[in-house]
Amino acid sequence: MPILPRVALLLAACLAPATLAAAPDRAPQDVSGRVLRATGTTTSGEGIPGIAVSNGIDIVRTDAQGRYRLAAGAGQTVFVVKPPGYRFAEAADGLPAFWRTVPADRTAGAMAIDFTLVAEDRPAVSAPEVLLFTDSQVKSARDIDYYRRDIVEPIIGRHPAALGVTLGDLVDDQVQLYAALNAVTVRLGVPWFHVPGNHDVDPGSTGDAASLATWGATYGPDTYAVEEGDAAFVFLDDVVVRPGGTGYVGGLREDQFRFLGNYLAQLPRERLLVLGMHIPVFDTGGRETFRGADRARLFALLKDRPKVLLLSGHSHVQQHYWHAAKDGWQGAAPLHEYNVGAACGAFWSGAPDAQGIPDATMADGTPNGYAVLSLRSGGGYALAYHPARLAAGTQAFTPAMALHAPRVLRRGAYPAWGVFANVFMGDAGTRVEYRVDGGDWLPMRRVERADPRLLVENVADDVATALRGFDRSPEAVPPTHLWRGALPTDLAVGEHRVEVRAFDRWQGEAVAATTYSLQEAGP
Structure with a gap:
């Protein structure tokens, strides 16, 4: 049956x-x-x-x-x-x-x-997987080609996902591109669902009520539910277009609260509830980016449910946010929101590679890509991020992290320089350690500063006398997942190997490595 x-x-x-x-x-x-x-x-x-x-x-x-x-x-x-x-x-x-x-x-x-x-004509999968895209944000046929070659084609026929979703900003205000974009996405052979973003509203919209006419004709409802495995997904339009075309804010409508209330009333509490939206539920930039009253009302609906995961996009950085009492959350445990890294990275910007695809690194140093949500029996889940491309021939850039260290230091210099690890899925609770030349593992310290890897790109763009790409890389901002360890300078002259390991709460231990050299300085 x-x-x-x-x-x-x-x-x-x-x-x-x-x-x-x-x-x-x-x-x-x-x-x-x-x-x-x-x-x-x-x-x-x-x-x-x-x-x-x-x-x-x-x-x-x-x-x-x-x-x-x-x-x-x-x-x-x-x-x-x-x-x-x-x-x-x-x-x-x-x-x-x-x-x-x-x-x-x-x-x-x-x-x-x-x-x-x-x-389904196949045996039930114990841990079905869901592909998570956000912010493909195409504005031209050229961007659709990047999306096709960079995100979609590498996983066609190689991913056993039960379903997939794009969490908004499918396009960059160019709603006439929906059909062409869909033609690429459906090549994945995965049932695909969509959430509207602020760049998916009809250009010139002066209010919220009619802002998704083109969206509705293409993708149907802006609020709906899908069930898979031991999980129930509710996808919500949380972009509220302000009257008079004066911008937008995150929030929910009355009809959405009514639907959500009706749906939750018949959903067993032991099921994992996943809410997929575009704008994060947490505020950013020191201002109200999601209406506080709507957040409070949403949290009141969710507080007695033991298994809830929020998914969002919009920010073009990647981070985990744990809602607590300071955010108005009254549940028994912190509420996890995963703000997914963008498929377009930083809007398809940066210097192109040998295939002509822009670097697309996000402002927090996370490479563009997509995530996978694994649904475990009993309402559990696991998350993993997949960068679209990895730098060839280096252990310093892996699916889990990217390292940056100076190439050479003076032997005997004060140890004021460090190795940096951008652990893409890390947060304040992640354990990150390093060692040099196979020595003892030492703790790394989480720091709030820009990723030096992206700062290098910023400087390269600054000093270039001609454009390095269509758009330059974004200005680096401090990520929530950057760690630093001081490099010793009292070792022998020559090359030294640095290993970094990070312990992901879902994927376990991941290791990356790089090298630096010590040289004697002349008088």
């Missing part, structure tokens, strides 16, 4: 008849239909019971024959919440066909919309 949460079957029995019985009161605005089971490319005609269907606020469950009925007016989007053990049939553009929008010119009367779920 396909995998369905027990609560789904119980709620199907409890909710569906009541929903259908209430239908005559709303008949002129009802949408009804069936959720059908398919295997491969063949639809059996068999309805699936217990499947959640929503209008973006209300949630109903299909009855024993897979039937549902739901109030939905003209212009409203109806969608299905995929349960584990199924995937959506593909729409014409290759994206999951999980939504339909009621036509704006709909006349009174019932409207029929059927959906199809394809039963």
